[in-house]
Amino acid sequence: MNELRHLKPAGKAIFHDRHTTKAKELLEDWEPGKERAFAVVGVPLSKPSISHSGASFAPDTIRAALQSYTTYAGESGMELTDGILDFGDIYMNPTDVIGNQDRIVEGLSDVFATDAAKNWMLLGGDHSISYASIKAFAEKQTVGVIQFDAHHDLRNTADGGPTNGTPFRRLLEDEIIDGEHLVQMGIRDFMNAAAYADYAMEHGVGVYTMGDVDAVGVTELLQREINRLAEKVDVIYLSIDMDVLDQAYAPGCPAIGPGGMDSKTLLDGVLFAAKQEKVRAMDVVEIDPTIDFRNMTSRVAAYVMLQFMKGKTEKGL
Amino acid sequence: MNELRHLKPAGKAIFHDRHTTKAKELLEDWEPGKERAFAVVGVPLSKPSISHSGASFAPDTIRAALQSYTTYAGESGMELTDGILDFGDIYMNPTDVIGNQDRIVEGLSDVFATDAAKNWMLLGGDHSISYASIKAFAEKQTVGVIQFDAHHDLRNTADGGPTNGTPFRRLLEDEIIDGEHLVQMGIRDFMNAAAYADYAMEHGVGVYTMGDVDAVGVTELLQREINRLAEKVDVIYLSIDMDVLDQAYAPGCPAIGPGGMDSKTLLDGVLFAAKQEKVRAMDVVEIDPTIDFRNMTSRVAAYVMLQFMKGKTEKGL
Amino acid sequence: MNELRHLKPAGKAIFHDRHTTKAKELLEDWEPGKERAFAVVGVPLSKPSISHSGASFAPDTIRAALQSYTTYAGESGMELTDGILDFGDIYMNPTDVIGNQDRIVEGLSDVFATDAAKNWMLLGGDHSISYASIKAFAEKQTVGVIQFDAHHDLRNTADGGPTNGTPFRRLLEDEIIDGEHLVQMGIRDFMNAAAYADYAMEHGVGVYTMGDVDAVGVTELLQREINRLAEKVDVIYLSIDMDVLDQAYAPGCPAIGPGGMDSKTLLDGVLFAAKQEKVRAMDVVEIDPTIDFRNMTSRVAAYVMLQFMKGKTEKGL
Amino acid sequence: MNELRHLKPAGKAIFHDRHTTKAKELLEDWEPGKERAFAVVGVPLSKPSISHSGASFAPDTIRAALQSYTTYAGESGMELTDGILDFGDIYMNPTDVIGNQDRIVEGLSDVFATDAAKNWMLLGGDHSISYASIKAFAEKQTVGVIQFDAHHDLRNTADGGPTNGTPFRRLLEDEIIDGEHLVQMGIRDFMNAAAYADYAMEHGVGVYTMGDVDAVGVTELLQREINRLAEKVDVIYLSIDMDVLDQAYAPGCPAIGPGGMDSKTLLDGVLFAAKQEKVRAMDVVEIDPTIDFRNMTSRVAAYVMLQFMKGKTEKGL
Amino acid sequence: MNELRHLKPAGKAIFHDRHTTKAKELLEDWEPGKERAFAVVGVPLSKPSISHSGASFAPDTIRAALQSYTTYAGESGMELTDGILDFGDIYMNPTDVIGNQDRIVEGLSDVFATDAAKNWMLLGGDHSISYASIKAFAEKQTVGVIQFDAHHDLRNTADGGPTNGTPFRRLLEDEIIDGEHLVQMGIRDFMNAAAYADYAMEHGVGVYTMGDVDAVGVTELLQREINRLAEKVDVIYLSIDMDVLDQAYAPGCPAIGPGGMDSKTLLDGVLFAAKQEKVRAMDVVEIDPTIDFRNMTSRVAAYVMLQFMKGKTEKGL
Amino acid sequence: MNELRHLKPAGKAIFHDRHTTKAKELLEDWEPGKERAFAVVGVPLSKPSISHSGASFAPDTIRAALQSYTTYAGESGMELTDGILDFGDIYMNPTDVIGNQDRIVEGLSDVFATDAAKNWMLLGGDHSISYASIKAFAEKQTVGVIQFDAHHDLRNTADGGPTNGTPFRRLLEDEIIDGEHLVQMGIRDFMNAAAYADYAMEHGVGVYTMGDVDAVGVTELLQREINRLAEKVDVIYLSIDMDVLDQAYAPGCPAIGPGGMDSKTLLDGVLFAAKQEKVRAMDVVEIDPTIDFRNMTSRVAAYVMLQFMKGKTEKGL
Numbered sequence A, B, C, D, E, F: 001m002n003e004l005r006h007l008k009p010a011g012k013a014i015f016h017d018r019h020t021t022k023a024k025e026l027l028e029d030w031e032p033g034k035e036r037a038f039a040v041v042g043v044p045l046s047k048p049s050i051s052h053s054g055a056s057f058a059p060d061t062i063r064a065a066l067q068s069y070t071t072y073a074g075e076s077g078m079e080l081t082d083g084i085l086d087f088g089d090i091y092m093n094p095t096d097v098i099g100n101q102d103r104i105v106e107g108l109s110d111v112f113a114t115d116a117a118k119n120w121m122l123l124g125g126d127h128s129i130s131y132a133s134i135k136a137f138a139e140k141q142t143v144g145v146i147q148f149d150a151h152h153d154l155r156n157t158a159d160g161g162p163t164n165g166t167p168f169r170r171l172l173e174d175e176i177i178d179g180e181h182l183v184q185m186g187i188r189d190f191m192n193a194a195a196y197a198d199y200a201m202e203h204g205v206g207v208y209t210m211g212d213v214d215a216v217g218v219t220e221l222l223q224r225e226i227n228r229l230a231e232k233v234d235v236i237y238l239s240i241d242m243d244v245l246d247q248a249y250a251p252g253c254p255a256i257g258p259g260g261m262d263s264k265t266l267l268d269g270v271l272f273a274a275k276q277e278k279v280r281a282m283d284v285v286e287i288d289p290t291i292d293f294r295n296m297t298s299r300v301a302a303y304v305m306l307q308f309m310k311g312k313t314e315k316g317l
Ligand SMILES: [Ca+2]
Pocket: A127, A149, A151, A153, A164, A241, A286
């Protein structure tokens, strides 16, 4: 007898409704030769963080949160059907923090080189991983970046090395991206230093504060900037630091505070951006599941992934 | 000596302000013959839930939350003075899950048959209890239902039996209510399957997504639908699944997520609906106090009860 | 129809096994004329505490914990059958902290004057309540006290008034009890000041450290001291500060720390003491349910009550 | 050797970015003769609270939260550079609750008499401290008060003494402020008693409900009332009870509930008010860090302080 | 390029020490034909519980806890090297509670029929699963049972059906095991009813209280009883209800309380029992990970598994 | 007016009993030239940990826990009166993990070179800091080490670099200490790999398992080993990994589990060791306050410090 009654693999003995596809079921392990519309890679690094951060656990919790969602978007009556190639996670050495950042470049360079997907989703980790991720992404193309963040992340590296406060400074200094190809959305009062606002201005970075977002609207600002970037760069990369959200909506970010976006604004923004042809990659960073409440912030992150896929799918991109 | 100085019954030695009536003080134990404007019944069943749920504790926590509110509504300068008959809770057998659902029908059938109240409030429990509650309510009258929910709850029953994902499917299949007499408000992307959206459409169910609520407004939609229903049914029953709220406002629902209503929208909707003559019953379901933060979700539920009573009282209903 | 199917009073719709009596069912509301072997009074005062304390919630949580226990003591094959008269709780004014202490004396004086019980159990509250309780208890009789505590509680009152660090100092200063009629059990290193150890010695207080308890055994020490006291006083009062326990066993006390008793030692001690004829009252204090883990400390407290009753019942006292 | 390599004082060995000033660095210990634009005093009293409250810990957590903010306000491109004189905290006796309130008057009277600052920030504690604070502030000038609160705080004092429900009643009864010089903003349904709404009306108190705030806007209402008050009083004092916020935004207040302000509305209101010349003092009260989530509510309080300073700084006040 | 640098499957990018084998690595998915010394099956059922229980999550958390342990037992210098066949979990229907119990019998019957392992470990779930498990185990052999438990679990089934309070009653009533073949170890005061202690005695059940364990020692008692049973039954099954432990050692059991075993006693007992030839199966039940502290109780459970394997391995069984 | 009534420095407005000295009051900031019996240094490094660890917060929480203790040891009637020089904490760079370890050596080298104290207490941090600490301590003397730990911490460094699993391996490999001068106490089953037990044996490390501790007693073993070491080394260093304790007693260690020491055993051991002349330094490591319960583990650590000082003081060392 090879079939044992009622037995399922460990952890898989969960309720299944025959008419429902969970978003997590879209994940497929990558194998050479497989090609899909989407791919995901986990980048579980958070030791570079200035503050204590367990963001290295977020690739797991975000993937798990996909189990809380279905593939059906009733607002537009469409279904996500394209698989997501899961390349797994990049291995991190416990003590070689700088080396880990190099290895992310190497690993993602190999991943992107597979050309296995049209659209890429990277799951941090803290924001330091965006330096490595964008560096790998920019190896063969000019990259524009739209960063959702309460912070500039343009700190000097002399004071603490390549922390989560420095990725965009390092991308500019290493000439991986051009200052004019970086747009920051949701920058907040009392979360940044004047020196770095000045640095942004001097380097032509497009900076939109929360006041701008509230006054003009996130899609209006995105339309303006994506149109501008589209003429200058090959591809656009979204970098979503979840602390762009108000602490009420993202209680699990290390740097929480009031005065940020609500989740609908972010979700609308991601959907709009995803519908644009040149937008081809997105990371989601700065979620520390060890301090979150009921994985709320990872749930938002999973929804961000779904909005990204919805936009792409609706436009056939 | 019969009067002992300073002694109060256990748990009652709490501060009392002579000018303040707590909403919880409106609760009166039911006795045969008593009649009031309002009645409440607890339905502490959550074992039918697809996911692990302690919603069976919510009748206790919602009643307790009434102690955090007064009876005075300063916005309109009015006072809730009508008592709430408390019929207590329906007894649940630990292992006979299906039998419990039958007993809810029997118990509520007896409760409604007392004609002791003009307006009924049922406290779940998970959403499976609405099947039983509406079945009992529909024994002598045609019932229309307005369901606030992120989900259709129209799942097939073959895959898991009468879970909290099926109450409205079962009401339609058992012809207890008509598909055209069901209105769903707040349905969300990635929370449902296409098959059940199709089922809703095929059966004439009125479906309003969160996008519709955001675009049109909850009172406008309710006015439209209550007017329509009022011509076709004897009474209207509100079924409030608290997960219609965004996770920031209802952190204690089993199925939390972003992109839902804020509490003011729900409270406005309930107030508006309560002012309509044919609306005569309401349930509040899907609150799991064991995973909530500071009973926030039960506090919203108690406020929902107060809005229901405020609307009724203002209109003399 | 007066009997509604399946309906129970709110909060009472819980599982009942026909052969099982829960210890909580022994509680009976006091009424003039009722007499029982045991009585309980809640004294929900913790504002006098030196540190922030929610010990005022403990009378509720200890009573509730009785629901986790049955009345059957299989070790000796006996059953608790005597009812516990519940006199309820003493009312506390939110701002009149000193007045509250006076009112506890008045309230308990009235309670004790009923002579309704042979044995009394007082539920604090912080340790400040023992001053008031013992003062009331000593109105008509000479009282000896056995205090389980990590601390002497003999602080001067000039520095903070009648706090939870002072009850035994005040009892001695006000000559309510005699120093030689006070025994302290479980006093710990680094939890007290030399000045108060000296005060204890100067006033003839019997002091046993945790080292003494570990070396000699709790029942041996109790036997010795109860025999001594029994010759000198009319009645003996046990005052159980739960912080006599190691933090692993009583995680919900305000002043937790390592190096204390395990729960079996305390439970053995209470059982032994309860079997002694002159022991006629006991308080349980210093449990803050707001910081406990799963009401563990209240569960120990309820067990302490049961041991007290078991000892009395076995000896027919 | 006097300089030890890499050693920093305990608790100060934290990351420092040379270009970033943390708001907490603005705090300077007061010394006689020092004068600054701002001063802060902690008033760690919460034993007068009707419910169990650890608001006495909030001066510590709010000061600590200033470490999460910088001094740079990018929305208007300005920097906070004025120091904040820190007068420390007022000592509280563990049992002398009423005496503590007298000592707050004495202590703050001495503080205000230094004339060391142009603008004062008081950190509660519960709302009872505002009676003492405003009494001290009104010793030499006529004071108008704008209170952000879900509650009137006009309770009778007979039932519980000078609790956190009574400060404004006592200020009126003791003729420290005039009813017409008190404005209440954010009053909520089911949080108050009719008797106290009537009392407010009879005494000419300006009452704006949450419905008013939602309909008219917080700055519009403040402009109207500050203009009115400015003609009648010497100075205006803001009293910010954080429970004016919806529970989603201020989860750490003792009296949480839905239907309140979001944080942006409050922060906008404080900024607007701070820009008015006569506004010269502000307290922030009713934050209980022991029940908060990740000090969210203290983070909002720190931001409220920053908005107050931003408004003052921008207007050179 | 088929090998991507630094990429590992999702969730597997964790630190690996070349010389260390984690106990979890012993798990191997079962396939027909595979035979090993040990096998494990998850039985994630807890809806039959009298109280709210998430014990259905324990198979996952216990397996995960094996990752916290290595395979090396330094006390005796031996290594666990035999693989553990993992048969996965038995699927549970959300509403068909009784049917689930039948399906456990069917599923485990198939599992045991594979004869793939010499020793079986079943992971509950609540204690109701032991009825089904022992029933399946007893299909072809006479079974003796040694139950570690604070409770008899001999309740009548009329009051609540086949709950977690009834498994051994049902086994006796259905004549699956003989009363004299059941031994209960760790039975506690005030956790049981006299009626069920009487039932145990009438049916010849061997009952050892915590007092017996403390007085005689767990290995002494086990030796005595295993020797007795070994002459009467084909195999012996250990049923470990983790609430046999004191609440300080097993904070995650639904029915916690003081006065139980410490973990070393339990671990010693399991090791001793495992060394006996006829002991061939063990279940571990009544761990609710949703209320545990840091999975402490699942960590003990995993250690219990290791002791079982250590005993078997040392004796070559 | 220079004296403001009732004002105290921020955070210092706490209750003070004139006869009580808190252990924390023994801390004095170091200044060149100051000499005391004791000194303390914080080493807030935990990024080298194999698992996610917030042990870097422990120097703060352990110092804070000293506020929960007094200086009086009633068991022996003595008082701690010698001050503790507080050298503060060593600064850690956010990304330069290896450099931090070098800087600890440099910083502690400078600290020890002051000769300011007779006895040194180092507060980790994870166990990786003991390599640096002992290296600095061994610069001018031969050091013997007694390590309380569940683990050998002798891992190869090739797999993860200088993690918290390697300090003693590195000390041996770098010939900073001799294998025969290292004693490990409390080594547990299933927490180590055979390869490292072998390594210990090959290098002459003295290994005592928990079984040995339970069988022989901690003071007996210490006496034996300290006597042996005293003949061979200049000084003895205690390294206390708090995970040597059972998880019930040290819930805040990253690597918790059952089967360890209880706190009294550890406290007895430290007291005994401290009485030995050659024991001159001690570190306490592996406490992660972010996952602890009520800082229980830091409370034990503070008590460990007190026992160390008690032993030294009693012997005049
Ligand atoms: Ca960032």
